[in-house]
Amino acid sequence: MRHFEQQLELLRQRLLEMGALVESAIFRSVSMLIDRDPAQAERVRHDEDRINRLEIEIDELATSLLALDQPVAIDLRLITAAIKINTDLERMGDLAVNITGWALDSLGRASMKSPVDIPQMAQRAQSMVHSALDAFVHRDAELARAVLTADDAVDGMRDAIYSTLIEVMEKDSAAVRPAVALMFVAHNLERIADHATNLAEDVLFLLEGVDVRHHSEVRG
Amino acid sequence: MRHFEQQLELLRQRLLEMGALVESAIFRSVSMLIDRDPAQAERVRHDEDRINRLEIEIDELATSLLALDQPVAIDLRLITAAIKINTDLERMGDLAVNITGWALDSLGRASMKSPVDIPQMAQRAQSMVHSALDAFVHRDAELARAVLTADDAVDGMRDAIYSTLIEVMEKDSAAVRPAVALMFVAHNLERIADHATNLAEDVLFLLEGVDVRHHSEVRG
Numbered sequence: 001m002r003h004f005e006q007q008l009e010l011l012r013q014r015l016l017e018m019g020a021l022v023e024s025a026i027f028r029s030v031s032m033l034i035d036r037d038p039a040q041a042e043r044v045r046h047d048e049d050r051i052n053r054l055e056i057e058i059d060e061l062a063t064s065l066l067a068l069d070q071p072v073a074i075d076l077r078l079i080t081a082a083i084k085i086n087t088d089l090e091r092m093g094d095l096a097v098n099i100t101g102w103a104l105d106s107l108g109r110a111s112m113k114s115p116v117d118i119p120q121m122a123q124r125a126q127s128m129v130h131s132a133l134d135a136f137v138h139r140d141a142e143l144a145r146a147v148l149t150a151d152d153a154v155d156g157m158r159d160a161i162y163s164t165l166i167e168v169m170e171k172d173s174a175a176v177r178p179a180v181a182l183m184f185v186a187h188n189l190e191r192i193a194d195h196a197t198n199l200a201e202d203v204l205f206l207l208e209g210v211d212v213r214h215h216s217e218v219r220g
Numbered sequence: 221m222r223h224f225e226q227q228l229e230l231l232r233q234r235l236l237e238m239g240a241l242v243e244s245a246i247f248r249s250v251s252m253l254i255d256r257d258p259a260q261a262e263r264v265r266h267d268e269d270r271i272n273r274l275e276i277e278i279d280e281l282a283t284s285l286l287a288l289d290q291p292v293a294i295d296l297r298l299i300t301a302a303i304k305i306n307t308d309l310e311r312m313g314d315l316a317v318n319i320t321g322w323a324l325d326s327l328g329r330a331s332m333k334s335p336v337d338i339p340q341m342a343q344r345a346q347s348m349v350h351s352a353l354d355a356f357v358h359r360d361a362e363l364a365r366a367v368l369t370a371d372d373a374v375d376g377m378r379d380a381i382y383s384t385l386i387e388v389m390e391k392d393s394a395a396v397r398p399a400v401a402l403m404f405v406a407h408n409l410e411r412i413a414d415h416a417t418n419l420a421e422d423v424l425f426l427l428e429g430v431d432v433r434h435h436s437e438v439r440g
Contacts, residue, residue, distance in 0.1 A: 059300075066286060067296050076287050080279075083303060166400060170393045176386055183400070187407070 004065070008075065011061050011082050012137070018054045018089045019133040021047045023126055025096035026192060030122040033103035033185060034114075041100045051093035058086045081206040085136065088195040088202075092129065095188045095195075102181040102188075112178045115168050116161040118185055124154050125189045128196035135203045144207070147200035154193040161186040224285070228295065231281050231302050232357070238274040238309045239353040241267045243346055245316035246412060250342040253323035253405060254334075261320045271313035278306045301426040305356065308415040308422075312349065315408045315415075322401040322408075332398045335388050336381040338405055344374050345409045348416035355423045364427070367420035374413040381406040 025047040032040035062079050106112075128150050135144035165179040165186075245267040252260035282299050326332075348370050355364035385399040385406075 063296065063300055066300070076283065080283055080286070080303065083300065084307065087304065087307060162400075166396055169389060169396045169400075173390045173393065176389045176396075180382075180386060180389075180403070184407075187404075 004075075007061065007065055008078065011058065011065065011079070014054055014058050014061065015082060015085055015089070016133060016137065018051055018058065018086070019129065021051050021054070022089050022092045022096070023129055025051070025093055026099075026122060026126045026129070026189075029096040029099035029103065030119060030185075030189075032100055033106065034119055036107055038104065038107055041104060044096055044100045048093045048097050051090060055086055055090040058082065062086070077206050077209065081136075081202045084202045085199050088199045092192050092195050095192050098188045099185050102184045106178050106181045109178060112175065114182060116164050116182060116186070117157075118161075118182065118189070121154065121157045121161065121186060121189050124150065124157065125193045125196065128154070128193050129199070132196045132199040132203065135200060136206075139207055141204060141207045144200040144203040147196055151193050151197040154190055158186050158190040224295075227281065227285055228298065231278065231285065231299070234274055234278050234281065235302060235305055235309070236353060236357065238271055238278070238306070239349065241271050241274070242309050242312045242316070243349055245271070245313055246319075246342060246346045246349070246409075249316040249319035249323065250339060250405075250409075252320055253326065254339055256327055258324065258327055261324060264316055264320045268313045268317050271310060275306055275310040278302065282306070297426050297429065301356075301422045304422045305419050308419045312412050312415050315412050318408045319405050322404045326398050326401045329398060332395065334402060336384050336402060336406070337377075338381075338402065338409070341374065341377045341381065341406060341409050344370065344377065345413045345416065348374070348413050349419070352416045352419040352423065355420060356426075359427055361424060361427045364420040364423040367416055371413050371417045374410055378406050378410040 025044050028040045028044050028047070031037060032044070062083050065079050066076075128147050131143055131150075132147045134140065135147065162183060165183050168175050169179045245264050248260045248264050248267070251257060252264070282303050285299050286296075348367050351363055351370075352367045354360065355367065382403060385403050388395050389399045
């Protein structure tokens with residue numbers, strides 16, 4: 001295997017490693033909220049440290065491939081896609097950390113049975129991240145398109161959760177603080193799903209050379 | 221001027237054009253909320269269309285520069301910085317559109333005197349975007365560092381706004397819906413400030429080759 005191909009394979013491996021850490025961080029941040037387990041915050045922070053180091057490593061790897069090997073066509077698209085995927089994964093790690101912040105906020109207060117299904121929404125968002133990375137690894141355009149469609153379902157779940165929580169707050173002033181925390185958890189999950197969508201769009205651009213951003217008709 | 225330098229100059233111009241549109245979109249989205257002027261939503265949507273088209277144009281320009289001219293060192297850093305700045309600017313446009321969504325939500329309801337200073341926070345966020353782009357154009361590392369410091373002030377404003385709004389909601393159930401809208405406007409402004417910070421970090425990397433991401437001690 002040429003040096004260039006070895007480095008490209010390393011780039012791919014590092015992105016997958018980062019993706020696995022992001023999935024773990026999402027799962028743990030929501031577990032923290034649901035199981036009221038503060039120890040998860042430390043683990044998410046640990047995942048995020050590793051994610052941040054990987055972000056820098058991947059950027060350096062991509063830049064050195066661009067500088068030294070002067071790639072063209074498909075390889076160039078792979079490297080520019082890697083730079084974008086890298087940014088999206090790092091933001092997802094930040095969003096998982098945000099969730100632990102809101103979870104910590106509710107741990108300090110009396111337990112409230114959640115009137116909304118956060119775990120289901122989390123599971124959907126996590127599965128979108130997983131599918132988008134799978135689409136990247138297996139060069140599977142169909143799977144990438146399925147991620148774009150799944151985003152609408154997550155948006156719908158978020159809207160339903162907001163409506164329920166606003167009603168809860170209007171009826172019971174003691175529920176305001178915990179409900180605000182749940183609203184922002186739902187918001188962060190929806191943003192994770194958005195980044196998974198960006199990632200799927202980058203995979204489609206990589207595979208087909210077609211820019212599907214901002215063309216909602218392609219997403220249906 | 222060589223073709224390469226002309227294209228690089230074009231890339232710079234397009235980023236500035238996009239930055240001006242983003243600033244306009246932020247200003248208009250907040251005006252819509254404050255002046256209760258629904259016509260601004262259409263203008264923000266128009267700005268965003270143009271921002272989305274510029275994003276694709278800039279990516280294509282950057283990719284063709286990488287492919288055709290095989291740049292090295294500072295030029296390569298400029299082009300990879302442009303790819304990242306482009307993404308950040310486009311997301312800021314999306315966030316301005318989010319603000320118009322929440323503003324529209326409150327226009328449908330009775331007017332409430334805002335208990336928090338959204339325009340001041342908006343002005344700060346907008347000024348961070350402006351400074352980060354100025355730092356990029358004038359290659360001004362000091363100005364880029366000032367943007368990183370300003371982000372802490374915006375975070376503080378956001379936290380104060382959240383606290384005030386939670387108290388308002390706890391006291392008056394009729395204030396829940398408008399207060400939730402204001403919370404999310406503050407959230408979107410804080411996110412715009414975050415993206416301006418990313419942009420300033422990219423400028424510092426471009427100018428000094430030092431990656432200041434995830435190193436809070438560098439941020440003063």
